[in-house]
Amino acid sequence: MTRRAEAGPELQESDARHVPVLLAEVLEALAPQPGGLYLDGTFGAGGYAAAILNAAPDIRLLALDRDPTAIAGGADLVAAMGGRLTLAQACFGELAEEAARFRMIPLDGVVLDIGVSSMQIDEAERGFSFRFDGPLDMRMGREGQSAADLVNTAEEGVLANIFYHYGEERRSRAVARAIIEARRKGRIETTKQLAELVAGIVWAEPGGAHPATRVFQALRIAVNDELGELVRALHAAEAVLRPGGRLVVVTFHSLEDRIVKQFMTARSGRAPAGSRHAPAVAMDEPTFKLVTRGPVTPSEAEMRQNSRARSAKLRAAERTQAPARAAEPGLIALAEVPDPQPRRRP
Structure with missing residues (x-):
């Protein structure tokens, strides 16, 4: 588990406009380190961002959100963090470009909370x-x-x-x-x-x-274009994470989780051992190793306290030394709606 800063401004849960889902589990999987550079691709009300920044006094964080209301709402946290937090209005699929723009490459960790925020639903x-x-x-x-x-x-x-x-x-x-x-x-x-x-x-x-x-x-x-953004974000995270850097993703429905699972499985896979009957198949070196074996889900206590947590699943992986790969065509296809098929005549 990560340690908290001994002193410094903190955002308490009661101050947030909604309770971040799987917060302790996200911090454990991300394992933020002193002096690290991190990116929160879905700032929302700042729950994850504040917790990451409070894990060590010299962490720096770039947080993105496509919603201008969320960016404006984070002004107080930016001021409280004394230059350690940068907010940018952008889609999380653009995280590689934004990290380069703010000179935050290579990153030590990327966290994504996929889906609509509680504030948006309530307006x-x-x-x-x-x-x-x-x-x-x-x-x-x-x-x-x-x-x-x-x-x-x-x-x-x-x-x-x-x-x-x-x-x-x-x-x-x-x-x-x-x-x-x-x-x-x-x-x-x-x-x-x-x-x-x-x-x-x-x-x-x-x-x-x-x-x-x-x-x-x-x-x-x-x-x-939420699933398209997710696919772009996964590939972008692979490109900007340093070896040992971690990717943590929280999803809320089966389509999102399927994409994250397939990406992490494909990127962490190894070639099967060969034999004289079936020679070894050449495969790219894994770009990630799994941190979580299967999805991490909320506790019964969290689900009772926060109904939004019921469908949440967390998956995490750690970047290896291998170079980033090209985009996975299968993931892109999962994110797209198939063209309408003409109806068959009876």
């Missing part, structure tokens, strides 16, 4: 949640195509594939058809409109999540 005007009636927006960076734009312009096959691939919604085609019919009468502009439409198509399970949960998740991922 009705951001349009991430159907708990509030607000504009159907969902843009983390407040730029580009909104969820309303996507819902009101995409073809039926595109919408169906987004809901199925990113949301794992079994009734994706029926929901897409209903959206096409509804928007012929007028644009779908609010979270309430979409949630009620989906609830009329998808059956609610007793004690289960709201019927629109998977559709909202899928739209958010598509609008923000």
Whole structure:
């Protein structure tokens, strides 16, 4: 476990706008060292950032967030840390460029908390949640195509594939058809409109999540290219970590975890031993060695205290001496929605 600084400014959990998930486990896996250079690719409310900086008095941290509201909200922590914390508005897929811009290469560690933040969900005007009636927006960076734009312009096959691939919604085609019919009468502009439409198509399970949960998740991922950003961030971390540096990733649904697992498995694999019947196959030298064997999940106590932690999984790996490899085509394919396939005639 990491040690805390004997003195210096600290952000207490009660001061944060949300409780960081798996915080102790993240620190244990990251193992921040005195004098180290670290990068937090998803600053949010600063929970991980503050804990990393408080682990030793001379650690320096570059923290990224695509949301300008999060960057503005971190001003007090920047001031409190006396030059040890730098905030930059950027996607975590751009972490290599940002680390180079601030002369933070090679890094001793990278941590990523994937997904939407509690603050974004709780702000009705951001349009991430159907708990509030607000504009159907969902843009983390407040730029580009909104969820309303996507819902009101995409073809039926595109919408169906987004809901199925990113949301794992079994009734994706029926929901897409209903959206096409509804928007012929007028644009779908609010979270309430979409949630009620989906609830009329998808059956609610007793004690289960709201019927629109998977559709909202899928739209958010598509609008923000979240899986594409994750794939780019994993490859970027490989390029900027020093030998012995650690990559720690916390995910919140199966698609994210699958990408992280496949990346770390592929990058840590070794060639199988050969024999006279099956000669050894040449493989690239592993660029990572696994720190965690399988995912680390929250304790029962944490899940009781913080409902957001229920689906969290942590995976970590340590950089080796081997040179960084080219991007994994299979991971890129996992992050992309397949092109719509024409329907077969009966």
